[in-house]
Amino acid sequence: MDRKLAAILAADVVGYSTLMEQDEEGTFERLRAGRKELFEPEIARHHGRIFKLMGDGLLAEFASVVDAVECAVALQRGLAERNASFPEEEGINVRIGVNLGEVIVEGDDFYGEGVNIAARLEQMAEPGGVYVSGKVAKEVEKKLSFGFEPMGEHLMKNMDEPVPVYRIKLLGVPKIRSRRRRGKPYMPWAAAAAVALLAFAGGGWLYFDLFATPAATGVPSIAVLAFDNMSDDPKLDYFSDGVSEDIIAGLARSPDLSVIARNSSFTYKGKPTDVRQIGKDLNVSYVLEGSVRKEADRVRIVAQLINTKTGAHVWAERFDQSGDNPMALQDAVTEKIVGALASETGQIKRSWYGEAWSKNAASLEEYDYYLRGHDKLLQYTPETTEEASRTTAEGMAKFPESALLKFNMGFISYVRGVNGWSQDPHDDLGKVPELGRQGMASDNLSPLERKLGHWLLAYASLVERDFRNAMREAEAAIALAPNDAFMRAVLVDAAIGAGDTESAIAWTNFGMRNDPANKEFYSYLQGWALMSGERYEESLKVMKELSNSFAAIPLVKAINAVNLGNLDEAKNNITTALELDPSWTAKKWRAITFVEEKVLDRQVSDLVKAGLPER
Incomplete structure (x- = not known):
């Protein structure tokens, strides 16, 4: 029996039965939207994992108790913001408890006292509140700015010793007021009967799994055998x-x-x-x-x-x-x-790309179309991007509701737009938010689809110049696939837009370390990030060994040269860029570069000074 120390977050919806009785369909839709738009991304962003699902609640595990507490507070604040857009009686309120303790590990599930205390703390909390154990308060009180109000020691069921309980002082979160019953008719009896039949199907009571996280389907499966110890010492x-x-x-x-x-x-x-x-x-x-x-x-x-x-x-x-x-x-x-x-460029994905291309077109399934389109997209040329578009469009015609293919088409549109490979960049870039939100609105998204969805929504937020949200979406995608070196490196666009040069450096370094085959591309991304952060000498050092394989590289080099006082070198780089792609102008740079306005103005000024045509 395996045991480990973990931070456990328990949450449940207040008055779930009453809400369902008053407005079953509306409540279900609001809870489902809250799960997709707040709970899943926020828990992922704080490096947590949902391990148990109930009809009106969940249990999540975090390696860091600081992450668990920050997540709990972020969830309550997020719910308060969401509730502000609904009438008072339609708001969704949640209780949360957080504990730090030893848990018993069985497969993907956890049991034991550490989990039980978190659940009891959640039951004690008021609607909209967060209660934590004394262990949690002691661990985080000097690391976080939240205040902790002692609620005394409480003897909990099946425990010999009382547990110190604290309430987090949630500044800025409105208190929950008592509910009034709405004068809204109940759902038609036929619909209610249908729900009852579904709930009783299979010989046992089932409930709306509002926090359900469906498993991925169609993805490769792998078994890792115990590695052999080849050391001289068998004790190793x-x-x-x-x-x-x-x-x-x-x-x-x-x-x-x-x-x-x-x-x-x-x-x-x-x-x-x-x-x-x-x-x-x-x-x-x-x-x-x-x-x-x-x-x-x-x-x-x-x-x-x-x-x-x-x-x-x-x-x-x-x-x-x-x-x-x-x-x-x-x-x-x-x-x-x-x-x-x-990773996206890893050996397993490469093997499956090959298998997808070996299949007969008539037998292709949704995942095959995704693999074929993604394979061509990752080859990163104007020609292969168009091939990716044609393949993905064929798949969408066959599977029009596919979130997977909508996300892939969104990536294709973004790559076309930001690389200047589009006949109509405005139209292509406009499709990115549309396809991202359509895909994320789909029911029962797989883990792979959620990763791709947050990744694409990071780009969508860049297109809409919401740089703060772009960073949030990027972090949510990375939390869902922390070892995907390619994804982490290319999400540097979000960090650059948000002006977070340190994250940009860390993400590209991770890519270079764990995906060395693409090191040159990641070096370019890092050079771009350093240039945008006005660290021109560092950018020059990173980029000086790069060949000018596409126009953006000498354009970034030109900006570095202008700021380091070498105007002749800057002009030579502009000449090289225009030889590679004559369509580049300052106007085009402005249209497809997603950074803060003052940063963009500075870059455009430098490029014009180096000789790039304004139009």
């Missing part, structure tokens, strides 16, 4: 097992993958393995196996990915790391392995 089995478990945990956070739990994949430890049989036993597409050799302050890990249908090796790599901290060694290597496998 713990280290090789730890590496395997870390890889499982890292891959499991990818919405693009379905990952078999440790308890299933470790049953093959120490036994002769036939990956084709494992594929049948566990119903997985791929097996990852490998070995670990640790000697003093060095660790070498060899990993190989195998297709269980064919037995063919898809990918193999050796990773070396040095250092005197065993856990840091383990973290550094597993981060690289997960990045190599699970």
Whole structure:
């Protein structure tokens, strides 16, 4: 039985039964909108994970108690803002409890005293309030600016010792007033009967799963076997097992993958393995196996990915790391392995791109069209972008309600617009928010679709020049797939728009470290971010080795040169840019560059000074 320390957040809707009785359809729609637009992205943004769902509530786990408390406060403030747009009696109010304690881990679920206390704290809280245990208050009181009001010690069910309870002082959140019954008719009896029949289906009571997080469908599946300990010391089995478990945990956070739990994949430890049989036993597409050799302050890990249908090796790599901290060694290597496998440009996605192209067009499903279109889009040329558009349009004609394909078309429109590859940039960029919101409004989004949706909405917010929201959406996407090196690096656009140069540097460094095949592209993005942050010498240093493979590179170099007093070099860069793409003008730069107005004005002035035509 595994145990660990975790911060647990418990939340439930106040007066759920009464709300449903008064206006079942309206309540359901408001709660569902709150889940999609507030709860899921806010919990993801604070690095949390929903692990249990109830009809009117949820339980979420956080590695950091600071993140858990900040999330609880953000949820209550977000609900207060949402309620301001509804009549008082239609507002949705929630109680929240947060506890820090030991939990029992069973698969993806948690049990035990740590969870029970969080649930009891939630029950004690007033509507719109957040109650925390004494452990939580002590841990965060010097790290956060919130005030904590002591509510005394409370003896809780099945506990021998009383628990100190504190209420967070939520400044700026309006108090909840008593409700008045609306004079609104109940739902028609036929609809009520239909709901009752659905609720009783299957021989047991089911309820509206308002916080449901459906599993991804159609995505590749993988089993990570226990890595072999190749060290001289057999006692180092713990280290090789730890590496395997870390890889499982890292891959499991990818919405693009379905990952078999440790308890299933470790049953093959120490036994002769036939990956084709494992594929049948566990119903997985791929097996990852490998070995670990640790000697003093060095660790070498060899990993190989195998297709269980064919037995063919898809990918193999050796990773070396040095250092005197065993856990840091383990973290550094597993981060690289997960990045190599699970990102948009990772080995598993590449393998599935190939499989999608090998299929007969008549047999293509929704996910196949997505893979084909995305593969062409990632090749990042005007020609392959148009191929991506045609393939995705074919899929949308066959699957018109597909959120997956709407998101993909939104990315295509954004790439066309910001790279100047569009006949009508205004039209293409205008489609980005439209397609993003249409897709996110779909029911039962998979984890992959939610990741893509937040990613696209980050770009949509840039197009609308809402830079603060662009950063929020980018962080929500990254929280849903923290090991996706490609996505994190290209979301640098949001950080640049928000003026957050430090995040831009961190995200592009993560990309260069874990996706070295695209290092040159990520170097360009970092150079762009440094230039936008007026760090011209640093930008010049990053970009000086880059070849001028597309016009934006010499344009950024020109801005650097102007600000470093080298006007001749700036003019030469403008000449190079116009040779690559004669359509560039200051007007075009202004239309497709999404930064604060004063930053944009400065960039345009520098480009004109270097010789770029104004129109």
